[in-house]
Amino acid sequence: MGLTYNTYLNSDKIYGCKNCKAHLANAHEIISRNFRGQHGKAYLFNTVVNVEAGAPSERNMTTGRHVVRDIQCRQCKDVVGWKYDRAYESSEKYKEGKFILEAELLCNVN
């Protein structure tokens, strides 16, 4: 697919892929820390970089039914979280188009 370089963020606190340290998101742009994933704590972000989204699937989550896609690190292909495509409950609509990164799969890059 051609030569591409990773995107790099500018911040003093950046979360990166635990495996390959590719930049994923700016820690200061967390929208909410009130999420839980399969591996524990998870954070909601508006934008993440260097990820590829997989196929959409419907899942029942604690907050209701959603259509989500797993996102994986572009470089090492490890799953790092998921992205909300659709939320069936109106109170959960705010999540649509946003990303969840699981804290367990992240590391801090300076």
Added chain:
Amino acid sequence: MRSDYLDNDPGSSSNNSRAAWASASNGSSSSNNRQTRIKPENGNNEDMYGSSSSEVHLRGGAPAPDYFGHSREEITRILIQALDDLGYDSAAQLIAQQSGLEVESPDVAAFRAAVLQGKWDTAEKVLWGGPQGQGQGLVLAPGADRNAMRFRLRQQKFLELLERGEKAKALGVLRVELTPLCVDQQHVLSSLSRYLMCQDGEDLRSKAGWDGAGGLSRRVLLSQLAECISPSVMLPEKRLAVLLDNVKAAQMEKCIYHTTDVSPSLYSDHMCERSQFPTEVMLELDRQQGEVWQVRFSPSGERLATCGSAKGVCIWDTRTFNLVRMLNGHDTEVSNIAWSPDDSMLVSCSMDGYAKVWNAQTGELEKQLDKFQEPVSSCVWLPDGSGFITGSLDKPKSLCEWDLEGNCVYTWTKRHRTEDLALSADGNWLVAMDDQCKLHIYNVPRREKEWEVNLRSRLTSVSVSKDSRYILVNTVDDEARLYDIEAREMVQKYKGHSGGKVIIRAGFGGASENFVISGSEDGHVYIWHKTTGTLVHKGEAHNPRVNSVSWNPRDSGMFATCGDEGRVKM
């Protein structure tokens, strides 16, 4: 027709006071007056030529006042100068006698002699035209500043006195003659006074960047001053050559398919045929696995190196197109390669943070640089081959200069990441492209940053033309732009190809680098004419995309493209 006659400033009439047309080698300014005077007489030149001691015999009676629309005087003087430059002295003198024109007036000749011999007072006198202010001195070009010229003369005088060790006299010059001229330029005065501290001539020469009275400095001074003197009085040097250069350049610019390296002959107008232009695929090189991301001809044009997702670098011979060497040793994809100026070495940059230096003849690994934390994106060699500069996405080591031993000689910056690099052929400018849409231009000899520009769209490649004047950047927004380094502005845009998220490279190419060539996401190779920006050729090349292109520096009829399906086409 009338406007071709030079309208000289009225101020020069004083110069002509001694004009007596009968004497053969007369000052040219007098002839100017002569022209303007006879203008109302329908350009009938009978009396002009009849009274001179030598006569001009032309076919058909009275000689034409102009040469097919160009002023006779201008042409003759330029020709005399050209003949002189070519060494045909006697021919030049003969023409001077026959036409009664001179390349430069006696005033100017006196000025020239005074400057070259270091007789500064004489020079100033000629410049100002006599102690009593009689006459106006030398006629100057519009906008020239007599004071500035005077300053330069005195500065040279000052430096020469210092060189000879006559410090007291030099100090006197500084105080009496230079200070009143630079009322608001204190820094100039202070730098000049600093030179007083120099120990001797050597020191002075190196500090001031001046090559001494015995060197070329007087000639250089003369050329500088010559620019200020009106060109009608003192012909700019090599005027005919300059004019012909302009003509050739204009013809070459108009030639859309320009492919010859030979300088066009003056006998006929220059136009290249389309058949000479490389448009067909001559050969495909199929030995690479994976995607090919970069293709580069060696500076001599004899070798071609390719690299890509296949973790190795392939070197091909450009005459037989055989695979000559395979450089294996990277564990991940290789994103970029750079040939040393003498073809002997190759640096490969890979995505795992290693840059390796290889011997291009034997294929052996010479050096491996310490691992970078992020991918190494690019590398450029210094023009003398003594070292190279790497660009990397690793911020603390983003732009580093290395010597051949693998030691980091200098860290240029830590402030931005570098995705692509280009170095001008004269070794003056280093252009670094970062991942935030910005170009950073560094001055190499001074090792400092000159300027930066934000192009507002993600850049994918950067390169510098061989004449070190232009920067070409390729952006993801379907556009390639040409920037002038000195003027710092965009001069041309090239559209038609498509960008995207992938690195697509563009570069210069063709005879005298008249073309801009680029790959594209749509699988075609695009070639534009550099100055006009018109699309000259669009050809299908690869599927699905053309990653990089390279034009053979020695054979302007050959270029190579590489694409994602692992093939390189010539």
